[in-house]
Amino acid sequence: MTFTTTSLEALPNPEAAAAADAARHGMQTLLNCYCREAAAPEGQVSLGAPFGENDWPLGLRAALPGGQALHVVLPRTGARLIVAVDPPAGSDRYRHRSPVYARSPGQPWAPVEWRALAALLLRELSARYETPFNEELLAQVCDSVETVSTILAGRVWPAPPTDGLSHYIESEQALVAGHAFHPAPKSRQGFTSADRRTYSPELRVRFPLHYFAVPRDHLRQASLLDRMPDEVVLEQSGLALPPGYALAPVHPWQAGHIRKLPAVQRALRSGQLRDLGAQGEAYVPTSSIRTLFHPRNPYFYKLSLHVRITNCLRKNAVYELDGAIAVTRILRTLLPELTTTFPGFAVLSEPGFLTVDLPDADPDERIAVNEAFGLILRDGVQPLVAGGTTPVLAAALFSDWPTGLPRAHDWCRSIARRDRSPLAATVEAWFAAYVERLVPPVLHALLVHGLVFEPHLQNTLIGLRDGWPDRMILRDFEGVKLVEGRFDPIRIASLDARTQSALWYDEERGWNRIAYCLLVNQLSEAVHHLADGDSKLHRRLWEIVRREVQACRAGLGPRAGRRLDDLLGGAPLPAKANLTTRFLKQADRLAGYVPLPSPFNPEMV
Numbered sequence: 001m002t003f004t005t006t007s008l009e010a011l012p013n014p015e016a017a018a019a020a021d022a023a024r025h026g027m028q029t030l031l032n033c034y035c036r037e038a039a040a041p042e043g044q045v046s047l048g049a050p051f052g053e054n055d056w057p058l059g060l061r062a063a064l065p066g067g068q069a070l071h072v073v074l075p076r077t078g079a080r081l082i083v084a085v086d087p088p089a090g091s092d093r094y095r096h097r098s099p100v101y102a103r104s105p106g107q108p109w110a111p112v113e114w115r116a117l118a119a120l121l122l123r124e125l126s127a128r129y130e131t132p133f134n135e136e137l138l139a140q141v142c143d144s145v146e147t148v149s150t151i152l153a154g155r156v157w158p159a160p161p162t163d164g165l166s167h168y169i170e171s172e173q174a175l176v177a178g179h180a181f182h183p184a185p186k187s188r189q190g191f192t193s194a195d196r197r198t199y200s201p202e203l204r205v206r207f208p209l210h211y212f213a214v215p216r217d218h219l220r221q222a223s224l225l226d227r228m229p230d231e232v233v234l235e236q237s238g239l240a241l242p243p244g245y246a247l248a249p250v251h252p253w254q255a256g257h258i259r260k261l262p263a264v265q266r267a268l269r270s271g272q273l274r275d276l277g278a279q280g281e282a283y284v285p286t287s288s289i290r291t292l293f294h295p296r297n298p299y300f301y302k303l304s305l306h307v308r309i310t311n312c313l314r315k316n317a318v319y320e321l322d323g324a325i326a327v328t329r330i331l332r333t334l335l336p337e338l339t340t341t342f343p344g345f346a347v348l349s350e351p352g353f354l355t356v357d358l359p360d361a362d363p364d365e366r367i368a369v370n371e372a373f374g375l376i377l378r379d380g381v382q383p384l385v386a387g388g389t390t391p392v393l394a395a396a397l398f399s400d401w402p403t404g405l406p407r408a409h410d411w412c413r414s415i416a417r418r419d420r421s422p423l424a425a426t427v428e429a430w431f432a433a434y435v436e437r438l439v440p441p442v443l444h445a446l447l448v449h450g451l452v453f454e455p456h457l458q459n460t461l462i463g464l465r466d467g468w469p470d471r472m473i474l475r476d477f478e479g480v481k482l483v484e485g486r487f488d489p490i491r492i493a494s495l496d497a498r499t500q501s502a503l504w505y506d507e508e509r510g511w512n513r514i515a516y517c518l519l520v521n522q523l524s525e526a527v528h529h530l531a532d533g534d535s536k537l538h539r540r541l542w543e544i545v546r547r548e549v550q551a552c553r554a555g556l557g558p559r560a561g562r563r564l565d566d567l568l569g570g571a572p573l574p575a576k577a578n579l580t581t582r583f584l585k586q587a588d589r590l591a592g593y594v595p596l597p598s599p600f601n602p603e604m605v
Contacts, residue, residue, distance in 0.1 A: 004364045017297060018152035023114040025177055025400070026145040030114075031081070033183050034121050035072060036092055037594050038128065044073040048089070051405070056101075057109035060084055063098035070094050075425045076127035078121060080104040081112070091528045092596065095521040114145060125583050137183065137582050140308075143183035150193065151176055151186070151202040157404035158204065164390035165295055167405070168461075169382055171396035172286040172293070174200040174403035175458075176373060180312055182578045182597025190307035191253070199253055201289060206282035209292070209301075210255040211237065212373075213274040214356050216246040220370065221354035222325050224332070229352040229377055236297045237280050246275075248356050248373050251290055252278050252373040263361035272358070287393060287458055288476075290314050290507055291378070300378040302350070302476075304371060311581065311588040316355070316374025319499040320365065320478055324350035324376050325478040326492055330529045334449055341444065344437035346384070346463075348475040352377040377477065381461070388484050389471050390464045394522065395407075395457035398529045410529055413466045418467075424537055428531050430468065432544050434526070437472040439548045444568045447552075447560040450475040454479030456517040459526060460575065481513070500550045511563050519545075520575045520596065527599075542599040549600075571600035 039045035045067045060069065063084035068388035072081040076103070102120060118141045126133050155176065161167035178185030188196065195331040198204060213479070221229050230246040237247055250258060258264050259275070267273040283292035290305035303316040328349045339345055341367065356373040358366060383389045397408040406414065408430070416426040438455065445451040453459075453474050463471025482492070482503050492500055505513065523545055531538035553564040572595030581591040 009137075011367060019149045021152055022145050024096065025148060026141065026462035027100055027114045027117055028094070029177075029180065029185060030093070030118060030121065030141060030183050030579075031072070031083070031096075031100065032094055033181055035070075035094070036575060036596070037577045037579050038091070038125065038375065038511065039072050041594055042075070045545055046071050050239065056082060057111075059111070060098055060101060064281060067097045070383065071135070071269055071459065074120065074124040074545060077120070077124050079103065079124070079150060080119075081120075082109070086137075086174040086533060089531060089533045090538040090599070091524070093528050097260055100382045103585045114144065118142075122583065125580075129584065131584070134183070134583050136585070140184035140187040140189060140582065144178075144187040144407070144516055146193075147186040147188055147191075147196055147200070148177065150196045151200060154197060154203050156204060161405070164388075165382070168385065168391045168550065169284055169290070169293070169295075170204075170403075170405050171391075171393040172284070173204050174393070174396040174399065175287050176202055176401040178308070179401065179578070180400060181575070187309060188307055188309055197253075199285060199289065201285040201287060205232075206568075207252055208278075208280045208282050208283050209237075209249040210252040210277045210278045211239065211276040211280070212248045212250065212255075212258070212356070213245045213276055214248050215272065216244055218272070218357055218359070219246050219248070219354055220321075220357045221352070222322070222354040223353050224325060224328055225377075227353040228239060229375070232299060232352070232377065233354070233375075239276070243282070247276075248354070249301060249303070250373060251292070251305050253307070254305050257306045261365070261368055261372060263365040263369050265374075266361075273356075279461050281499050287395065288314070293380070295382070298380045298382060299352075299517045300348075300380060302375045302376040302378055306372065311591075316353070316376060318355075318370050318374075318497075319502045321353040321355060321370075321374055322495060322499040323374065323502055324353055324477045326495055326499065327480045330451070330482075330491065334445070338441055342437070342441040344463075344469075344471050345441040346471055346473045348379040348381070348461075348473060350376050350378050350477050357556075368498065384463055384471065388465060391461040391471075391473060392464055394456070394460040394462050397462060398457060400526045408526065409532060411464070411531070415467045424534075427545065428540060431433075431526065431530055431541050434462065434469040434472075435523070435545055437469055438522070439518065439545065440552050441472070442474075442502035442514065443549070443552045443564070446510065446514050447556055450510075451483040452479075452483060452505055452513055454513065454517050456521040459517075460522060481510060483507055483510040486510075510543065515563075516574050516576050516593060517565070520573050523572075524599075539599075546600050565575050567598075568600055572598055573585075 035045045047070055052090050052224045058065055067086055070083050070085045070403050085096055100117055101109045103109045118138055122134055150328045158170050159287045161170050223229055233247050233249055262434040283294045289309055291300050293300050294347055306313055306315055353376045355370045358369050379554045389579055399407055412427045412430050416423045441587050442453050442455050455474055459476045461473040462469050466495040484504050484506050527541045553561050574593035575596045577592045577594050
C-alpha cells in the first residue's frame with residue numbers, strides 16, 4: 001500500500017486513520033481477487049489508457065505519473081472501474097495509487113466506497129453465476145475490514161526481538177493484512193469486537209487456557225509418544241486433580257461454545273464434567289488464532305475453535321484427529337530419507353491428540369462434544385532455536401504491511417550492508433538458498449512418495465541463521481494428503497472409512513494443491529516482495545526457481561516427471577479461487593482453480 005506513510009500514532013485521530021487504511025487495503029485485495037478469478041479470464045481487465053482522454057475521472061490524473069490505469073469492465077451490470085496502480089512488474093498484484101472510481105450506465109465517474117465496491121462486484125458475480133446476491137460473503141468482507149481496522153488502531157509495535165524465540169513469536173503475530181488473494185482475509189465470524197481485541201494474535205495478546213476436568217475414562221486420545229497426551233497436559237498445566245480425572249484444555253472463547261452444548265450442560269449438572277475456568281500461565285496465539293504456544297511447553301496445542309476464520313469453522317473433527325496421528329506415523333517412515341537427502345528440511349509432527357467423549361449422549365451429541373474439545377499436540381520449535389536457528393513464519397517475511405519486524409527484503413538489505421555486496425546480488429543469493437531448501441523436498445515427497453504437503457505461507461517456517469535461510473520447516477497435517485495410485489493404501493487400512501477418505505487426493509487434485517501452495521501462494525509472493533517492482537530482478541528470481549525444478553526433474557522417470565515437464569514448458573499455474581469458492585458457498589476442499597500465466601513461459605524468463 002502506498003497511501004499512508006505517517007505512523008498512526010502521529011495522527012490526530014488514529015482510529016479514523018486505521019479505518020481508512022483498512023478500507024483501502026480491503027478494496028485492493030477484493031479487486032485483485034476479482035481481476036484474477038473473473039475479469040482476467042474473461043478479458044475484461046486492461047492496463048494503460050484503454051479509453052479516450054476525456055473518458056476518465058479528473059481525480060485520477062494526478063496519480064498516474066509513474067503508474068498505470070487499471071480498467072475493469074463488469075459486462076453483466078454495465079459498470080466500469082478504474083484505479084491508478086503501480087506497474088505490476090510481472091505480477092497480477094496491483095497496488096493502488098488512487099481511490100477506485102466507478103461508472104454505471106448513464107452516470108459520471110465517481111469514487112466508490114469500499115462497501116459499495118464489494119456490493120457492485122458481488123452483483124456482477126450474481127449475474128455471472130445466475131445465483132442470488134451473497135449477503136454472507138458481503139458480511140465476511142465487512143468483518144474482515146473491521147478486523148484490520150481494529151488491529152491497526154490497537155496494535156503495539158514490538159521492540160526488536162532479542163533472541164530466536166521472541167523473534168519467532170513476533171512473526172506469528174505479525175500478519176496485519178493477511179492473505180493477498182482472499183476476499184475476506186481477516187474475517188472472524190463469531191468474534192465480537194471485544195473478542196477481536198482479546199484473542200487476535202496481531203494485537204500481540206496472551207491469555208490462559210480454559211480447563212475442564214473429566215473422568216479419565218471419558219477421554220478419547222491417542223499418542224505416538226512415550227506417554228499419553230493427558231499426561232503432557234497435566235504436567236504443563238501445573239494444576240492438581242483428584243485421582244481418576246484428567247484435564248481437557250480449550251481456547252477460552254471455545255469454552256462459551258462448549259457450555260452451550262446440551263450434552264455438556266447435562267454433564268456439568270451431574271458432576272460428570274467440572275468447569276475449572278481459565279487459569280495457569282498465558283499462552284501465545286499463533287497466526288492461525290486457534291493454535292497456541294508457550295515457550296516452556298514442548299508442544300503447540302492446536303485447539304478447536306467454532307469461529308469461521310476466512311473459509312472454515314476451525315474445529316478438529318474426529319477424522320482430523322485420527323488423520324494427524326496417521327500422517328505422523330507415515331512421516332516417521334519417510335522422514336529419515338527426506339531429511340538425509342534434504343538436510344535443510346524439517347517437519348513439525350503431530351504425535352498425539354485428545355478429546356472428551358460422553359458415552360451417555362446420543363451419537364450426534366457425542367460427535368459435537370468430540371469436535372468441540374478436540375486438541376492436537378504439535379512439535380514445538382524450541383529445539384530449532386536451541387540449535388541456533390531462528391524460525392520465522394514465511395507469511396511474515398513476505399507481508400504487505402509493515403509489521404515492526406524485518407521482512408525478507410529488510411534481511412537482504414542488512415546482509416548486503418554487512419557483507420558490502422550489491423543488494424540485487426544479495427537478494428538473488430538469499431532467494432536461491434530459500435528455494436533450494438523448499439522446492440526439492442516438497443516435489444520429491446509428491447512425485448516419489450505420493451505425499452502432498454500443503455506448503456503455503458502460513459504453513460511454512462523459514463529457519464534463519466545469520467539472516468540466511470538455513471532450514472525449511474513445514475507444519476499442519478490437516479492439509480497433508482496421499483495421492484491415489486502413488487501411495488500404498490495398505491499403510492492406512494486400519495483407519496476408519498471416513499478418515500481414509502479425508503486423506504486421499506486424486507493425482508490432479510494433488511498436483512493442483514502443491515502447484516498452488518508452493519508456486520502461487522508462496523513463491524509468487526516471495527518474488528513479488530523481493531523484486532520490489534524491479535521487473536528484471538523479478539525474471540531472474542523465477543529463473544532460479546526454474547533451475548531448481550529442472551534439477552528435480554533430472555532424477556525422475558517419465559511418469560513422475562510429466563508434471564514437471566509441463567511446468568517447465570510453460571503450462572499455466574493453478575491459482576485457488578477463494579473469491580469464487582466463498583461466493584458459491586462451497587466447502588474449501590471443493591475449491592476450484594483459475595489458470596495463471598506461467599513465469600516459466602519462454603517469453604517471460
